[in-house]
Amino acid sequence: MLDIERWQEIFDTIRKNKLRTFLTGLSVASGIFILVILLGFGQGMQNGIAKEFEADASNRVWVWTRVTTKEHKGLNPGRVIRLRNENHEYVSSRFSEDLQHKSGVYRVRNAVVSYKNESIGYGVQGVTSDYQFIENHFISEGRYLNVSDEKVGAKVTIISNKIKREYFKEDESPLGEYLEISGIQFKVIGVYGDRGGEREENRIFIPITTAQRVFGGSDIVNNVSYTLQPSESFDDAVLASIKFSSNLKKYLQESHTVAPDDQSAINVFNTLEEAKRYYTLTNSIKLFFWFVGICTIIAGVVGVSNIMLIVVKERTREIGIRKALGAKPWSIIGMILHEAIFVTAISGFTGLIFSMGLLELLGPHIEVDYILNPSVNFKVAVTTVFVLIFAGAVAGFFPAWRAANIQTIEALRDE
Amino acid sequence: MIEIKNLHKSYKMGSNSLHVLKGINFNVEEGELVAIMGSSGSGKSTLLNILGMLDNSDSGEYNLDGVPIKDLNETKAARYRNKFLGFVFQSFNLINYKSAAENVALPLYYQKVGRKERQEKALKYLEQVGLRDWASHLPSELSGGQKQRVAIARALAAEPKVLLADEPTGALDSTTSYEVMDLIQKINDAGNTILVVTHEPDIADMCKRIVHLKDGVIVEDKKIEQVRADQYV
Numbered sequence: 001m002l003d004i005e006r007w008q009e010i011f012d013t014i015r016k017n018k019l020r021t022f023l024t025g026l027s028v029a030s031g032i033f034i035l036v037i038l039l040g041f042g043q044g045m046q047n048g049i050a051k052e053f054e055a056d057a058s059n060r061v062w063v064w065t066r067v068t069t070k071e072h073k074g075l076n077p078g079r080v081i082r083l084r085n086e087n088h089e090y091v092s093s094r095f096s097e098d099l100q101h102k103s104g105v106y107r108v109r110n111a112v113v114s115y116k117n118e119s120i121g122y123g124v125q126g127v128t129s130d131y132q133f134i135e136n137h138f139i140s141e142g143r144y145l146n147v148s149d150e151k152v153g154a155k156v157t158i159i160s161n162k163i164k165r166e167y168f169k170e171d172e173s174p175l176g177e178y179l180e181i182s183g184i185q186f187k188v189i190g191v192y193g194d195r196g197g198e199r200e201e202n203r204i205f206i207p208i209t210t211a212q213r214v215f216g217g218s219d220i221v222n223n224v225s226y227t228l229q230p231s232e233s234f235d236d237a238v239l240a241s242i243k244f245s246s247n248l249k250k251y252l253q254e255s256h257t258v259a260p261d262d263q264s265a266i267n268v269f270n271t272l273e274e275a276k277r278y279y280t281l282t283n284s285i286k287l288f289f290w291f292v293g294i295c296t297i298i299a300g301v302v303g304v305s306n307i308m309l310i311v312v313k314e315r316t317r318e319i320g321i322r323k324a325l326g327a328k329p330w331s332i333i334g335m336i337l338h339e340a341i342f343v344t345a346i347s348g349f350t351g352l353i354f355s356m357g358l359l360e361l362l363g364p365h366i367e368v369d370y371i372l373n374p375s376v377n378f379k380v381a382v383t384t385v386f387v388l389i390f391a392g393a394v395a396g397f398f399p400a401w402r403a404a405n406i407q408t409i410e411a412l413r414d415e
Numbered sequence: 416m417i418e419i420k421n422l423h424k425s426y427k428m429g430s431n432s433l434h435v436l437k438g439i440n441f442n443v444e445e446g447e448l449v450a451i452m453g454s455s456g457s458g459k460s461t462l463l464n465i466l467g468m469l470d471n472s473d474s475g476e477y478n479l480d481g482v483p484i485k486d487l488n489e490t491k492a493a494r495y496r497n498k499f500l501g502f503v504f505q506s507f508n509l510i511n512y513k514s515a516a517e518n519v520a521l522p523l524y525y526q527k528v529g530r531k532e533r534q535e536k537a538l539k540y541l542e543q544v545g546l547r548d549w550a551s552h553l554p555s556e557l558s559g560g561q562k563q564r565v566a567i568a569r570a571l572a573a574e575p576k577v578l579l580a581d582e583p584t585g586a587l588d589s590t591t592s593y594e595v596m597d598l599i600q601k602i603n604d605a606g607n608t609i610l611v612v613t614h615e616p617d618i619a620d621m622c623k624r625i626v627h628l629k630d631g632v633i634v635e636d637k638k639i640e641q642v643r644a645d646q647y648v
Contacts, residue, residue: 005527323496324508325569327493
């Protein structure tokens with residue numbers, strides 16, 4: 001490798017056979033390029049789907065109610081089922097070991113919200129301090145609702161970044177300002193954001209106790225949300241949440257005298273079950289991209305091997321001449337392989353740099369649904385380059401070995 | 416310089432075997448200029464290829480400068496070729512992507528001569544064949560006679576003990592042929608041993624000894640009065 005004469009001989013050959021070198025290089029570089037881009041988008045798809053689920057805590061369970069559709073124990077269908085504080089409290093204590101966060105949600109009906117006589121067109125909901133973790137909210141300014149707000153029924157509210165941007169001046173902090181909700185003054189104590197983006201920032205929150213007392217909800221909650229304690233593995237988590245959901249549903253059906261097969265009255269939604277479907281999907285997609293990638297590598301290997309075969313074939317006569325002038329077979333094999341490895345390595349890494357550069361440059365700007373920041377594992381990409389180099393060397397070795405070991409006169413006669 | 420005893424060679428052609436050389440006995444002294452003549456198929460090129468270790472014999476003895484040439488594998492043959500032999504071919508066999516000087520320097524590369532010295536020597540031998548000014552030209556930019564002179568310079572560059580020329584004028588017109596023979600004669604005058612395979616009587620007459628081959632055996636071996644090529648040039 002360190003034989004400077006050999007290097008000079010190879011550079012001479014490369015310089016004087018530009019087309020051959022270029023074609024070999026192009027096939028290797030484009031193979032690597034396509035492969036890296038494909039793998040990158042496979043990863044991007046996975047990132048995108050993961051992002052869709054990052055919006056909410058992924059082991060979330062929530063319950064909402066509608067009217068009954070079935071007659072049960074002598075009660076007519078068409079009854080409106082309402083969840084009450086006592087349901088929520090009962091579930092909280094009975095399943096306290098399984099639950100991590102819990103919150104009832106009370107939607108204030110027909111709330112009229114305004115700030116300095118400007119009307120704000122967003123809905124108001126009463127929640128607890130736990131709701132922050134259920135929705136994966138983060139705090140931009142001030143603080144979230146807390147337990148003492150609930151206890152005293154404080155007239156405080158938090159708004160989203162989006163609402164702040166729309167109704168407050170840029171350099172103005174909304175903290176300490178007052179919103180008027182249906183004629184009652186609420187002090188703004190915090191600004192929250194949602195990782196799911198702006199479409200999840202359309203609500204104004206107040207303590208649930210305040211909402212129930214002030215806006216006549218008595219002890220009604222519109223829905224309840226829970227997150228479960230984290231489990232060891234994803235499958236455990238799915239099992240636990242399915243078990244919890246069915247227990248929860250059973251309890252609520254019994255306490256509200258609803259038929260067990262009534263699909264409408266009590267609805268329990270479980271994000272994990274849904275998530276599991278998506279994760280299976282992303283795994284299939286990843287598998288598919290690997291399959292495509294491996295096929296691309298094989299195509300690349302075949303292409304490189306082909307070119308090596310042709311190159312050696314084309315040089316058979318030259319090999320004969322060199323042998324007549326006293327070249328030993330191994331020096332010829334060495335020269336051909338040295339050149340092949342050098343060309344494939346340079347072009348392979350060129351393809352790698354170009355494709356990684358493209359992903360690096362364009363990746364962060366790609367914001368299509370379900371594709372996010374396509375990128376590729378550097379180790380995987382480098383390994384691929386080495387696989388191609390190795391394949392090229394192996395493919396070049398056998399014809400070179402044959403050409404170097406046949407009778408010199410045979411090689412010289414080759415046209 | 417060259418001693419050959421009872422040399423046999425046959426080629427397999429499908430199920431038949433073609434016996435090309437049927438017991439050749441033949442010696443060449445240092446400084447000789449020998450023409451090997453014969454019609455096509457007489458085995459003259461095969462003999463030269465075996466002498467040049469480009470091909471193997473089936474049986475018989477071959478001594479080159481006192482070294483017995485036997486049990487050849489390609490590595491060993493390459494070493495002997497590099498040490499003892501220079502080749503001139505009918506079709507020149509220059510490497511087409513290398514300039515004249517680089518072609519001449521190539522055998523020196525395989526003798527592990529340094530780059531600088533290679534270049535100097537290449538120019539020296541190109542000078543000797545009168546092509547110094549063409550050193551940087553590619554073979555495709557040279558005429559047939561010039562190509563053959565480059566090939567001769569390349570054969571000389573390795574400073575071989577024996578120069579083997581296989582129909583060196585076969586692809587050239589007669590004027591150019593005489594120029595090339597003139598060069599070969601001058602190299603021989605300097606003391607080099609040269610074997611020339613040819614089927615042209617006028618080329619053979621420019622050597623000092625003619626060996627006639629017919630159907631794989633030597634039918635005639637005579638020393639002659641050399642015709643100088645420079646009188647035609």
